Amino acid sequence: MAGNSNSLRSRLGQARGLGSAHEGVHHWWGQRMSALALIPLSLWLVASLVCNAGADYAVVSQWLSSPFTLGALGLTILITVYHAVLGLQVVVEDYIHGQPTKLILLILLPMSGVALVVAAIVSLLMIAFAG
Amino acid sequence: MAESQSSGAKRHPRPLSPHLQVYKPQLTSFTSILHRFTGIGLSAGVLYLLCWLLAAAHGAESFDRLQDFNGSVIGRLLLFAWSVAFFYHLLNGIRHLAWDAGFGFELPTAYKSGYAVIIGTAILTVAAWVIGYFQMGAF
Numbered sequence: 675m676a677g678n679s680n681s682l683r684s685r686l687g688q689a690r691g692l693g694s695a696h697e698g699v700h701h702w703w704g705q706r707m708s709a710l711a712l713i714p715l716s717l718w719l720v721a722s723l724v725c726n727a728g729a730d731y732a733v734v735s736q737w738l739s740s741p742f743t744l745g746a747l748g749l750t751i752l753i754t755v756y757h758a759v760l761g762l763q764v765v766v767e768d769y770i771h772g773q774p775t776k777l778i779l780l781i782l783l784p785m786s787g788v789a790l791v792v793a794a795i796v797s798l799l800m801i802a803f804a805g
Numbered sequence: 806m807a808e809s810q811s812s813g814a815k816r817h818p819r820p821l822s823p824h825l826q827v828y829k830p831q832l833t834s835f836t837s838i839l840h841r842f843t844g845i846g847l848s849a850g851v852l853y854l855l856c857w858l859l860a861a862a863h864g865a866e867s868f869d870r871l872q873d874f875n876g877s878v879i880g881r882l883l884l885f886a887w888s889v890a891f892f893y894h895l896l897n898g899i900r901h902l903a904w905d906a907g908f909g910f911e912l913p914t915a916y917k918s919g920y921a922v923i924i925g926t927a928i929l930t931v932a933a934w935v936i937g938y939f940q941m942g943a944f
Contacts (some may be wrong), residue, residue, distance in 0.1 A: 706905060709898050716836070720891060724933050728876075728941035731865040738861060758848040765841060795856050797862035804862075 701760060708757040715750040739802045749792045759787040840897050840924045844897035850887040885934070892929040896922040 683687065722743075726734055737743055764781055770776040828834070859869040874880045900918050903909050909918055938944065 706902065709902060712898065713895065716891070716895060720888070722934065724937045725940060727937040730872075731861070731868045734868070735861060738858075752855070754851055758844070758851060761844045762842075762848055765845060790851070790855055796857055797855075797858040800862040801858075 693700050701763075705757065705760045708753050708760070711753050712757060714748075715746070716754060718746060719750050735801055735804070738798065745799055748795055748798055752791050755787045755791050759783050825855055836897055836900075836919045836922060840894060840901070843894040843897075846887065846890045847894055850890070853883075853887075883929075888933055889930050890925060892933070893922065893926040896925045896929075 722737070726737060729737075738747070763780060765784065766776060766779045770779060812930070857871060858872040875884060900922055903918075909915060
């Protein structure tokens with residue numbers, strides 16, 4: 675493939691987007707970087723949820739209203755959804771072989787991911803500014 | 806292109822490599838497939854977390870109703886399953902990151918880290934639930 679001397683495409687053009695051109699690994703890299711960020715963030719979230727076990731609405735909404743929780747939870751959900759969309763995309767690509775279904779799922783996955791993040795942020799802001 | 810490939814495969818059936826059922830189950834393949842399963846399960850968990858936030862944003866009544874469900878047997882089973890999936894995916898994810906960085910790929914090490922992930926998952930899950938019940942004043 676590379677180095678085909680009969681090709682009208684330049685060597686650079688053939689290499690762009692492939693690993694050796696230091697591009698084309700966005701998906702792989704994004705999955706790893708989000709994984710790395712999620713080690714502290716997800717541990718914080720789960721620890722916070724455990725500490726709020728059995729708490730009533732007043733306690734939980736007060737926790738959710740603090741600027742730190744608002745920022746950290748928003749960030750955690752954003753990166754979690756990004757990580758989940760990348761992961762589910764690979765699962766769909768690996769196991770769904772029927773063409774219309776596969777394409778529809780690959781379109782819906784990032785769209786629903788963005789919708790989910792927006793819904794979460796709107797909810798967080800509503801809780802924070804409700805008083 | 807995909808169509809021409811599949812029609813070609815019909816005319817000239819290619820030899821297939823042996824599939825899952827002929828292999829002895831291995832810890833390494835088991836932990837690998839479990840990573841995917843827990844990842845899919847945790848994606849559903851994020852949806853549930855969103856429901857929890859939406860309920861809290863909607864008001865005390867909706868929030869209390871969801872918390873009641875969390876306290877039910879089905880709710881607790883779901884939360885327990887998600888907590889197992891979370892700690893497993895977290896620990897095995899760290900194992901994968903180490904592999905990606907070039908560490909621990911030797912077979913004996915891969916087996917040791919696999920057992921460490923399973924034992925660590927059990928310990929962290931039990932610890933989380935003990936602390937949770939302690940928070941609720943169960944002890």
